[in-house]
């Protein structure tokens with residue numbers, strides 16, 4: 001329900017030709033100059049630094065009067081490279097950004113994954129603009145000195161072919177693993193705009209009661225935390241670690257369903273993200289979520 005991983009991006013330690021590996025096994029190669037590669041490698045190591053007290057900043061976000069103001073606060077505080085919550089209910093934008101801020105303050109390396117935060121439609125528009133040759137999009141993502149301009153089209157095709165632009169998808173939120181170039185978290189406009197937010201919250205509350213979602217996970221924050229969980233997993237490779245696979249394997253589907261959520265049965269990746277979300281949102285996190293969280297440290 002919540003996420004897709006459009007592509008993995010691998011830079012070999014030697015050489016400047018990197019490979020985008022798609023889930024279907026297809027590989028697209030892109031050539032970088034050695035300087036571009038150097039800047040890209042630095043981009044991967046970025047860490048989040050708070051510029052002011054976190055409560056003051058969270059308050060500033062909650063007191064914003066417009067989406068434009070929320071986007072600006074995100075940018076000014078270096079929460080992400082490009083922020084565009086256009087189309088969303090202001091509360092969706094505010095709670096989303098504050099949730100991301102809280103997790104990123106705990107796990108500062110997440111900053112390298114926060115290239116884009118916002119709505120799926122805003123992201124789709126940016127990618128479409130880029131495809132048409134609008135280089136200001138690269139500036140917005142801080143990629144103008146990284147991406148070879150003759151390869152940009154290849155990359156936008158790649159994003160589109162993997163449905164990361166959020167045009168046709170039933171998910172309500174997405175974590176995008178875009179090789180450190182276009183990673184981020186986006187909310188679906190159709191589910192979080194002014195006319196749909198209330199209905200979405202009712203659905204989430206129903207999903208929580210039925211056990212589809214973990215205990216405590218019926219808020220915008222919990223949805224975003226689930227996506228943050230994917231990015232933590234993606235950056236630390238937790239769900240592919242032996243110990244984690246073995247813990248996951250020690251539980252039956254019924255254990256997972258009753259001790260975490262129905263959705264967590266979907267895959268080991270969702271199991272991790274659901275556990276992270278419950279740990280952050282249930283006042284009394286249950287055993288499975290506590291155990292899952294312990295793998296982060």
Ligand SMILES: [Zn+2]
Pocket residue numbers: 001002003226230269270273
């Ligand atoms: Zn997910």
